[in-house]
Amino acid sequence: MSNKYGDIMDKVEVTDEMRTRIISNIGSYDFQKVEVLHSIARKRRYIALAACLVLVLFAAVAIPKFMAQNQDVTDTGGSGIVECSSISELSQSVGFTVKEVNYVTFKVSKTTYTDNDGMAEITYKGTGKESVVYRMSKGDEDNSGDYSEYKSTVKADIAGSKVTLKGNDGAYVLAIWSDGTYSYSIALTSGANKAEWHKIIESIQ
């Protein structure tokens, strides 16, 4: 065993204050609500089973016809999380051509390509703590996964899209937009002004 790593981890301990907080929070947690939901779920088991059977029968009849009309429907993207070695491998994995960010505000030391259950995610890391997480997925929903409250939210026309920029005090850390077919989001560890965001988003191709 690594002695140093062991020494480090031994310092992480549940303190008395932490213990009191956790027990108190668990004491006030509404488990009953969860149990009621479970109970309803159990009663609905047979209804759900019947619904599944109907769905299977429907699928058995409808899907072959639908497939014959539109071969592209078979392309449903990936499932689970798959790490890819390149942009082309990522495009192949998610089932659509993934565009790449070609400008960021720091020197990129590592790029990671991930098929996050059909959503393309590219992480650009700098030599320090700075990083950019860029996501592209089918549809027009916000795919950023960032639901923080920010002081500033502005709309900007960038590269032909209405981009929503979110941040604090003029330093925007999140951009979200859609071109109608795909949703995009970019999250920065440290904020950038509008001019920098223009450069970042316009570099996508």
Next chain:
Amino acid sequence: MVLRDFYEYVSEFCGNPLALYFAQSEGRASAAGDRDEAYELKAEKLLDDYGNSILRMAYSYVHNMSDAEDVLQDTLIQYLKAAPHFENPAHEKNWLLRVAGNISKNRIDYNKVRESDELNDELVAAGREDLSFVWEAVKSLPAIYREVIHLYYYEGYPTAEIASILKEKDSTVRSHLSRGREQLREILKEAYDFE
């Protein structure tokens, strides 16, 4: 064995046996209070038995105490909601570490983790720059290597058991372990002691 069979029987037909026991004991009003107490008692026991392990596992992912504490609490709540049954304490611990890992990864994915790192602050304040150096090196690894390093070197699990906890193939775990060690060796050089 008989008790276990009974537990499984009740689980199958009635759901959470802990909740059922209290729902049928002394009427619903008093049962609610008893039930809350039972959850707290079980949470106390879990904290005694596995609290530090879960917290350390969480810290190895999120790198700050507030988030690690949240992960620990959410893990215990998941346990109490699911009321899972285990053949032995080792399986119970594996389940808890797996859930803690998944909750931690979700927080990282959704950028919910905070920037502070109390552990590193403590190491620096204590003049343990050697340990701070090792910790920063481990932190710099991708999460998929870090989790394997933690379970292998700190918890002492063999790779097959790590694979079971992380729901990965044994070969994947061994490969992550090997790459993680390789990166640590490059960063730490003479300070490397992950053998």
